Amino acid sequence: MNSVKVKEQVYNPTQSNNDQSNLAFPRSKTGKKKQKTLANILINYIGPITVILVLAIWEALYQTGVINPIFVSAPSKIVTVGYDLFQNGLLTENLLFTLGNFSVGFGVAAITGILVGLITGWYRPIGKAFDPFLTAMLGTPRIVLLPLITLWVGVGFSSKILIVFLAGVFPIILNTMTGVRNLDPNLTRVSKSFGASAIQTFITVALPGSLPQIVSGLRVGIGQSLVGVIAAEMFVSTGGIGYFVAQSSANFNVDRVFVGIIVIVIMGILITSSVKWIESSLMKHRVE
């Protein structure tokens, strides 16, 4: 789960070059060096190689006229059209619009979700009262609420933020709540034995103890919020990447559709990997 970087960080503590430290670090770092054969290189880079291969075949099919340019774009077209769109600012403008909607909505969802999750997890009766709503909301694609939200707040900024919020908040609540409920009772007892008040136990045990689940809730929430923002923009918006894709599709501009999709994919990857980074820096103690 953790990256190699984290392992190195923990496996090279500054002060542990004495004999004793071997007790704590039973795994030796001096493994056999792998031979650099062609087969090994292929296996190591099988992911990127496959991607390049697929792109090449795609481009070839396009260039030879096997695929219809009205329905499918090509890698080279995506790059050139994408570059132009960045140059004239259209893509950046839409991207900023989407990121704005997303970060406000998700930011509020993260804060609310963690707070509500901590409270519902800590106080069982409140959690039980919340359970039916949580279950109902988690099982439902929240985008179904979009018509209702549009009816209430119109098609402006707030409708998209609300959808992003609703899409992200429930998985965060559920994960945080589960994390707090499944705390090791031993650790709670330890804090009690040291005379901790309820609030101290909450801060020193419940919060750090449920951090792994909070982070995984954030990760699920981010994915769902991204779906929310794009879908909302496709249906009720006059801006954003989702709108750009829907609009381009309506105009039969398939190259632009592909550019939009690629931008969304990259955005998703970047945001998700930023969570992973936060995760590994918060949980240094979790060495596999």
Next chain:
Amino acid sequence: MTAAKLHSDNVSISYPLKNGEEVIAVKDFNMTVKEKEFVCIVGPSGCGKSTMLGAVAGFQDISGGNLHLNGKPIKGAGRDRGVVFQQASLFPWRTALNNVIYGLELAGFPKQDRQSKGRELLKLVGLEAFENHYPNQLSGGMQQRVNVARALAIEPSLMLLDEPFGALDAQTREFMQLELLRIWEETKQTIIFVTHDIAESVYLADKVIVMTARPGMICEEVKIELPRPRPLELKRSPEFMEYEKYIWGLIVKEKEKEKQTV
């Protein structure tokens, strides 16, 4: 004569079951622990020894009798007692040092003070080189050393250890017993130590309280008059084995009685 530190007078502990019946876990428990005394409670599993320790720690309400620490009745957990728990109970997200100073943090000691105190204790338990290690980077024995240091940090008036070495391998356990005696002598603590290991109790204690199960009662209090300091070789001496055999006999006798009544 030093005054009694902990005084247990006819303490009984019972749990209500779901069907309304009561289970008596501990009955008529009378014990006196003196200042700087090392007392072991030994008995088979399910004899209520850990429950009794829980009552002293303040996790467990007593249903009868009196339980006094330093002349005051025990009500709830508190920093005047340092508990070393059975299983791995270190905070996995805290380094060794930050685990040790946990109690000081709660008590609101300034950062400088608690760090120097924490380092001092890590040194006492022989882990000064490991202050930045997380629990999962430490061996079982090291983890229990940190656990002992954490309990010592709050300078409790009484240390309570609940089978702290139960999960360790035999060699590590013996070594930890030796270490605990050294720490006890250095810190001049008062200790109640719960175990099911008869040899462990004889080796450590000034006084072994032998318990029997169902209901958990004291069957005998055995004074261990072996000289201190006690090297590990003492365990092979005839006097030691005599004590061990005697306590073993007490437990077996009770087991046999139990069989007859069932």
